[in-house]
Amino acid sequence: MSCAERTLNNLQTDYIDIMLIYWPSPRFLQGMRAEEAMFECYSALESLYYQGKIRDIGVYRFGPREMNYLLEQCKVLPAMLQAEFHPYLYRRDLVDICRRNHIRMQAFCFIKCVNDPAILHLSKQYNKAPSQIVLRWIIQHGVGVLPKSKTPSHIQENANIFDFSLSPSDMDMINALNRDTQFTPHPPSQ
Numbered sequence: 187m188s189c190a191e192r193t194l195n196n197l198q199t200d201y202i203d204i205m206l207i208y209w210p211s212p213r214f215l216q217g218m219r220a221e222e223a224m225f226e227c228y229s230a231l232e233s234l235y236y237q238g239k240i241r242d243i244g245v246y247r248f249g250p251r252e253m254n255y256l257l258e259q260c261k262v263l264p265a266m267l268q269a270e271f272h273p274y275l276y277r278r279d280l281v282d283i284c285r286r287n288h289i290r291m292q293a294f295c296f297i298k299c300v301n302d303p304a305i306l307h308l309s310k311q312y313n314k315a316p317s318q319i320v321l322r323w324i325i326q327h328g329v330g331v332l333p334k335s336k337t338p339s340h341i342q343e344n345a346n347i348f349d350f351s352l353s354p355s356d357m358d359m360i361n362a363l364n365r366d367t368q369f370t371p372h373p374p375s376q
Contacts, residue, residue: 190234204265205231206244221255224248232262244268247370250279263287270295271329273302273320276364281327292330298369304359312350315343322347323360 190205207227234240244266245256253267267284271277271293284291299305300316309316317333321344324331333344352360 190231190240194239201238202240204242204244205234205240206246206266206268207231208246221252224252225256225259228256228260232260235262242266250277250283253280253283257283257287264289266290266292268292268294270368270370271324271327272297272299272369273305273323273360273363274299274365274367275369276361278361281329285328290330291328292332293324294332295369297333299363302363304363308352308356308360311356312352314347314350318343318347319352319360322350322352323357326352326357 190202193205194200194202207224228243228245231240231243235243242265243262245253245264246268248256248267248269256264267280267289269277269280269291271280271291272295281291283289297317297320300320305316305319308314308319312319314322317340321331321333325347335341335344
């Protein structure tokens with residue numbers, strides 16, 4: 187909790203809109219099971235939530251096992267889960283958990299699969315950039331995404347994904363690209 191309070195002081199504010207916790211690193215567990223350490227941290231954020239110092243709690247890089255454990259224990263549902271989600275890591279289980287519990291899921295690390303032949307084919311078919319096809323696929327799954335870009339043209343391109351929809355068969359084709367491939371290091375329990 188002292189870290190969150192230090193953040194409030196550093197930001198010179200009385201509250202934070204949302205604070206996310208990352209899955210605990212094994213070096214910080216100090217003999218606790220990972221789930222126990224995570225829930226201890228989450229409980230501290232719940233205290234801050236009840237004090238009005240944070241308005242929402244989010245979690246980052248939790249897998250289905252961790253989400254189910256948290257949902258069995260918590261008093262305050264997380265408002266958001268940020269997780270790696272892209273055509274090569276179609277995490278339908280996480281999407282379903284979030285949907286059932288009214289938790290907003292937000293994708294990261296989606297751009298690595300834009301050169302896949304199926305994505306390139308759809309890019310030509312829809313006359314859209316490959317990244318726009320992947321972004322649209324994510325959005326049509328009900329998952330939010332904050333694409334990273336450094337150039338104004340890519341920022342504009344990323345925003346222009348609401349003037350088309352992928353057909354159900356094209357969604358299925360992209361879903362079938364799943365390889366359970368994570369591009370970012372992940373906690374050992376996921």
